[in-house]
């Protein structure tokens with residue numbers, strides 16, 4: 402353990418936070434001996450250093466996953482399920498320590514971090530339950546000549562690449578179905594938040610996961626390291642969560658090996674408040690959809706479309722609620738909004754707000770970075786945002802709510818679908834029939850109908866268009882790590 406700051410001591414005392422690579426069941430240094438600094442975004446202080454892998458380590462990790470693949474695939478679904486259930490129990494038992502760790506390295510408030518740990522642990526439980534329920538199919542060929550027997554087999558060695566915004570949940574959402582399916586894996590967490598991923602891996606080791614079934618590679622050079630893993634002979638699958646831009650790069654690399662791909666990419670979620678919405682309810686949902694994780698979520702409401710009849714009431718309520726939030730360091734119990742993940746994130750949010758203002762938007766709250774140390778950007782509300790403002794077309798990934806007024810249903814449907822991304826949409830109306838009818842017109846993989854939160858381990862999470870390929874969670878998330886095998890047989 403090489404945690405360098407006393408602030409992590411309370412965590413380190415109760416959670417085993419390794420800081421080396423996990424390869425073939427052993428914690429080991431990077432082959433080049435390099436280390437990578439993990440920083441607290443609230444203070445910029447170095448929290449810890451972790452091993453900084455290179456291509457050689459990546460290859461060794463895939464080798465280790467390949468060496469254990471046959472044995473793991475041969476274990477019973479119940480054996481794998483028992484192990485995942487023990488991981489669920491241990492993760493819940495350690496939820497406070499894990500929440501503190503997430504809050505420290507990611508910056509999110511403790512309340513958000515606690516919510517994430519609970520959500521993350523549920524993927525272990527869900528896939529422990531789901532893994533033993535998987536059924537094949539038996540049919541007869543239409544001509545009656547033979548039987549059609551279909552079983553599902555693990556796809557094999559899987560490379561899992563995760564972002565920093567949900568460092569625990571994005572990892573367990575991939576690890577749990579991969580292991581339940583009988584796949585071995587290499588996890589490559591984001592360089593900003595490697596400690597949480599390592600702590601999750603340590604939990605799996607502690608509950609008895611065999612050597613080599615899960616390997617973890619932390620690195621400051623994701624390009625060459627991930628490429629080495631994807632082009633490795635033994636790799637069969639890549640499951641990626643992150644930006645659409647990087648997703649495209651990985652899809653190109655995966656094409657050469659015709660790898661199975663699951664892609665959870667960026668979002669540009671519209672939040673639509675119709676004239677017949679319950680405005681109080683919509684405001685409550687808006688606060689969750691916009692402010693969870695300080696707006697740093699792929700599911701974050703990115704653009705608000707509010708009907709003329711309720712626009713002013715909604716905006717006044719939003720300004721009041723967002724203005725009342727307390728900014729501070731994530732681990733401070735009074736904090737409701739933490740810092741953004743790094744300086745680049747602050748610069749990006751700032752440039753989107755400036756662009757909107759230059760094009761005519763009005764700032765009703767916030768509108769410029771806090772100044773001083775730490776990567777803080779205050780909750781911001783913009784109104785009269787013109788269609789060509791970048792903030793309506795790019796992922797904000799921060800606590801900024803741009804509001805657009807509309808007065809026709811057809812107009813708003815056209816506007817919300819005018820994007821290459823299609824992860825989630827939010828819609829508020831008291832008329833559920835109308836809501837369901839409009840949901841069918843929304844080009845997104847998920848819809849929050851009178852709900853500001855859609856994430857659920859039991860539901861298929863994923864996007865349409867350039868927001869991704871495949872689904873995570875639910876049975877579909879398990880099938881992503883499996884391949885159907887059909888046996889033609891007669892008896």
Ligand code: NAD
Pocket residue numbers: 562563564565566567571589590591592623624625627628642643644645647648650651664665666667668698699700796824864868869
């Ligand atoms: P990112 O794409 O920059 O990084 C994601 C992961 O890819 C990290 O592990 C990173 O190290 C790695 N990576 C970066 N460059 C790479 C390269 N050239 N080759 C291989 N790997 C590379 O995204 P981020 O900034 O960490 O996360 C924010 C993005 O993730 C947002 O766009 C957000 O919408 C998206 N996201 C999507 C979902 C979803 O489920 N759809 C969930 C969370 C986040």
